[in-house]
Amino acid sequence: MPDTTPTWRAVEDEVVRGRQRLIFVRDDDRYLLTTLGVFADGVVVWRWQTTDFDGLRAALDDGTLTLAPPAGSPVTVSDTATGSAWLESFRTPEQVLADLADEVDRLNDRPDSAGRCREALDAYAADPAPDGLALVRSRYHAVPEHRRIYMLGDMDHNDVPVRVLLAELGEEIPARRPGSTLTVTAETREWALEYFRRGERAVAESRERDEADGPQTTMPRRVGGHVYPNGWPSPPGPEVLQIDYPAPVVHDGREYPTVMHAYWALSTSDGAWHDRIAAAGRGLDARRLGQEAPRRDDWPAVRLGVMAALLRGKFEQHPELARELIATGDDRLLYVDWSSSFWSSTGTNWLGRLLELVRSELT
Incomplete structure (x- = not known):
């Protein structure tokens, strides 16, 4: 920018x-x-x-x-x-x-608000259902208003194809040229749908040409390390693999908001600190508190087992999240944790390795 x-x-x-x-x-x-x-x-x-x-x-x-x-x-x-x-x-x-x-x-090498809107638009063009249009509308309005005309990267049309789809039949909307308007009809809506279908066909054709050059190799998959200033994506995707993703996990009869809450609460020998950590607003807040709390004497010896049990619990208790983990296939998982080389792929990658272990148990 x-x-x-x-x-x-x-x-x-x-x-x-x-x-x-x-x-x-x-x-x-x-x-x-x-x-x-x-x-x-x-x-x-x-x-x-x-x-x-x-x-x-x-x-x-x-x-x-x-x-x-x-x-x-x-x-x-x-x-x-x-x-x-x-x-x-x-x-x-x-x-x-x-x-x-x-x-x-x-x-973080993931779609921004415009990219998420484009994903919804492509899905809606392929299947023009009301729920899909509602998602397009929500994601379009999530794009910063002063950036919307640039979101398609098309100087000839700006964001007119999107606004056509979001308008009512018979409604007049601003057109590409300043001062001019466009009346939305069934024909203009079909033109807008075809605009996005053409783009998808071009992407598919390009992918086919690339694959014709030889077999595709599987690359290690980076997970974790992502933050979402405007809230977690909905519907969720691979971000559910992060230990701070808000999926309640029950361990030893106690429910925790996230795996990260549970891990850091269980790391302390002080009951008051345990409860304070478990009640933290976000996983990152739980970690900050946990780093200040008095540590269990046996923590270095048991922490890997605790994390493995918490991950198993998370994916067993949330089958829809387990499907995201299984969908990673046999990819090597490289977990990114900006504050810990123990858990992160910059060090021993224990979180990535434990996720692969749990994945093997689910399949």
Whole structure:
């Protein structure tokens, strides 16, 4: 995206990719122009502050960060200039948050909001059912409004084919040319459906040509390490393999919100800490608390067995999630955990290996 640039930070032996943009931070009675970085693991950084998307939203809400300082406010550009400014932002905080959430998707090599909308559009074109159109509508409105005209990557049509499908018959919508309109008819709807069908046919033909060159080899599959600033995808996909995916798991008669909650709660020898960890809002919050809690003396000896039991419980108790694990076939699973080389493929990859073990037991 033109308003962000690449950046990175080191976590243990792993380089975590990121993107950064300019933003103003309030400093007493003045505003400093600084960089705001977002990273593939969901970490957000500005100046000396490290937080996540919830912290970023709070900082934008309370005025700690702003896209444009109040008129006439003292402004400093570090080592460059100082003075007062009258600035007006052409973005809203919500638009910037949505853009940055898309950046996190792309840093994790997964479809962003536009890509998820395109997936829904292709599925609807193949089977124009009402539920499919409802999903298209939901995903289209999840694309940042100022990015929608670019979502198809088609300068000749912009997002007109999408808006045709979402409009009622007889409705007039803005057309490609400024000031012109288009009346939606049965014919224009069929044109829009065919637009997406042609794209799918082109992809299928390209895939067939590639496969004709020789047998395809199975590549190791990376799982884990993904964060979703706007909430977990619905319907879910491979992200259900992550240990922080919100799938309640029952272990020894106690229910925990996620495997990560259960793992860290069971790691402590203190009952009060156990309950506090189990009640944490997210899996990542449970891990932060668990790292502070007093550890069981036998934890190094039992932690692999505990994790294996929790993973078995998760997939036995949630058959729909087990199907996602089985769908990985015989691929080698490389688990990404930005904070632990013990569990991650950057080290011993124990989570990937345990997922493969549970998969073999399910098939």
